Amino acid sequence: MVLVPKPALQQFSFIRNIKPTTFFSGIPLIDLSKPDSKHLLVKACEEFGFFKVVNHGVPLEFISKLESEAVKFFSLPLSEKEKASPPNPFGYGKKSIGQNGDVGWVEYLLLTTNQESISQRLSSVFGDNPEKFRRALNDYVSAVKKMACEILEMMADGLKLQQRNVFSKLLMDEQSDSVFRLNHYPPCPEIQALKDHNIIGFGEHTDPQIISVLRSNNTSGLQISLNDGSWISVPPDPSSFFINVGDSLQVMTNGRFKSVRHRVLANSIKARVSMIYFGGPPLKEKIAPLPSLMEGEESLYREFTWFEYKRSAYSSRLADNRLVLFERITAS
Ligand SMILES: C=C1C[C@]23C[C@H]1CC[C@H]2[C@@]12CCC[C@@](C)(C(=O)O1)[C@H]2[C@@H]3C(=O)O
Numbered sequence: 001m002v003l004v005p006k007p008a009l010q011q012f013s014f015i016r017n018i019k020p021t022t023f024f025s026g027i028p029l030i031d032l033s034k035p036d037s038k039h040l041l042v043k044a045c046e047e048f049g050f051f052k053v054v055n056h057g058v059p060l061e062f063i064s065k066l067e068s069e070a071v072k073f074f075s076l077p078l079s080e081k082e083k084a085s086p087p088n089p090f091g092y093g094k095k096s097i098g099q100n101g102d103v104g105w106v107e108y109l110l111l112t113t114n115q116e117s118i119s120q121r122l123s124s125v126f127g128d129n130p131e132k133f134r135r136a137l138n139d140y141v142s143a144v145k146k147m148a149c150e151i152l153e154m155m156a157d158g159l160k161l162q163q164r165n166v167f168s169k170l171l172m173d174e175q176s177d178s179v180f181r182l183n184h185y186p187p188c189p190e191i192q193a194l195k196d197h198n199i200i201g202f203g204e205h206t207d208p209q210i211i212s213v214l215r216s217n218n219t220s221g222l223q224i225s226l227n228d229g230s231w232i233s234v235p236p237d238p239s240s241f242f243i244n245v246g247d248s249l250q251v252m253t254n255g256r257f258k259s260v261r262h263r264v265l266a267n268s269i270k271a272r273v274s275m276i277y278f279g280g281p282p283l284k285e286k287i288a289p290l291p292s293l294m295e296g297e298e299s300l301y302r303e304f305t306w307f308e309y310k311r312s313a314y315s316s317r318l319a320d321n322r323l324v325l326f327e328r329i330t331a332s
């Protein structure tokens with residue numbers, strides 16, 4: 001075995017000294033078939049910015065069809081996958097995340113949920129049966145978007161907002177700037193030799209949009225950060241969905257809901273395959289705290305459009321706190 005001094009290991013940006021974590025059993029569980037869940041949902045968004053949903057209504061067939069198309073795509077030779085490269089911002093990417101030097105033990109396919117652009121720019125990734133991939137993608141994305149809107153409406157109810165669709169209308173808008181991502185984290189056998197070190201699959205970050213809906217196969221790796229800065233591992237559950245509050249929802253609730261910091265660690269034996277729908281508003285949409293949530297409070301943020309926030313996010317590093325640039329400096 002080659003002995004590498006520990007500080008030297010940290011020079012590889014994939015490798016991090018990470019305390020062993022145990023699976024956390026306290027992740028809020030929301031049953032979408034129960035109307036009363038709206039209160040739990042609000043609590044989960046305030047405490048964690050993260051929860052798991054069951055009885056979600058998304059047909060399991062849609063999930064398994066898209067997963068098998070994803071597995072098929074990722075098993076293509078690199079030269080085939082690279083026909084859809086680089087991800088600028090949509091397309092196939094490997095190791096490199098974003099444009100500013102972030103790397104991870106991951107390959108992915110980033111897609112817009114706007115169908116025309118999928119078919120134009122990325123037709124090469126759909127293989128010998130493009131219709132099958134496209135149908136699987138459309139079925140899955142439509143069902144998950146519908147569920148995301150139901151969740152956002154339950155949140156609005158739970159917050160006692162008059163307009164139930166105040167959040168969901170942003171995703172329903174024809175111009176909604178939503179993104180879809182398939183991630184593949186190949187097994188990384190070298191981890192076993194690293195003892196207390198780990199390989200980062202996807203570095204820590206918050207999602208800039210309103211809400212993200214994540215589903216993965218039965219491989220662990222996802223971690224979320226708690227308010228005290230500690231990291232906990234999320235037990236995988238392929239038949240449920242995990243929901244992240246994004247930065248934009250944190251702003252619209254004037255900081256009441258927290259956008260959750262999360263990351264993915266690579267696994268030494270099993271591949272992880274995940275699919276994530278990122279629900280974002282139209283580019284021209286003004287993102288600001290809802291007046292009815294501010295009674296007596298001042299806005300913590302200056303007003304900005306999703307276009308401005310997205311532009312700023314895309315010029316940041318993955319781990320940056322992207323919202324600080326938009327915080328209002330209040331005299332105290
Ligand atoms: C360093 C990066 C990489 C970013 C942009 C920027 C900051 C945050 C990343 C994400 C996180 C959520 C999905 C995504 C599609 C998004 O909108 O923001 C990602 C994007 C990318 O993976 O390209």
Ligand SMILES: O=C(O)CCC(=O)C(=O)O
Binds near residue numbers: 181207222262275276
């Ligand atoms: O792949 C995962 O499980 C999470 C990845 C993620 O957080 C992202 O793509 O924004």
Ligand SMILES: [Fe+2]
Binds near residue numbers: 205206207262
């Ligand atoms: Fe994320």
